[in-house]
Amino acid sequence: MNLAMSSDCRERFLADLHVGVLGVTDPRGTSAPLLVPVWYGYEPGGVVTVLTDRTSTKADLIKRARRFSLCAQSEVPPYRYVSVEGPVVAVEDGLDRAEWEAIAHRYLDRDTAVAYLDANRHQLEEYLTFRMRPQRWRTADFTAFARQFS
Structure with missing residues (x-):
């Protein structure tokens, strides 16, 4: 059974609301790759956008590696996931206010997003x-596979 998603399905899935897990090579010794949950932005056909503190280990490792991977998954059956990997095509100093606000509103309800944004204005200058x-x-979509057991 082929579990792979079509190009259209995988792009829509990645654009849906998921907390991603970012992975990046860690050359600092015998460590495994760094894996951290992140909020991200994506529109089909576009780039994956991640905002992070410029002084974080994550930022340092991404700048060194010039690439990263991101995995998004559904956490309820039937399970599905999309994992993407690729080169960093831009590193921007600071945050675009509209994009920052859109990501906060993507992940938080309206009132919580407003409070989060108000409390974290420093991110506009301190983040990359x-x-x-x-x-x-x-990709994998276990929907058809799961139907066999229902």
Whole structure:
């Protein structure tokens, strides 16, 4: 059974609301790759956008590696996931206010987003924006597989 998603399905899935898990190589010794949950932005056909503190380990490792991967998954059956990997095509100093606000509203209800944005204005200057062009996709949709057991 082929579990792979079509190009259209995988792009829509990645654009849906998921907390992503970002992975980046960690060359600092014998460590495994750094894996951290992140909020992200994506529109079909576009780039994956991640905002992070410029002094974070994540930012340092992404700048060194010039690429990262991101996995998004559904956490309820039937399980599905999309994993993308690719080069960083832009590192922007600071945050675009409209994009920052859109990501906060994507992940938080209205009132919580407003409070979050008000309390974290420092992020506009202290954060970096990373943009990654998806180059390699890995996907699985277990919907048809799960139907066999219902």
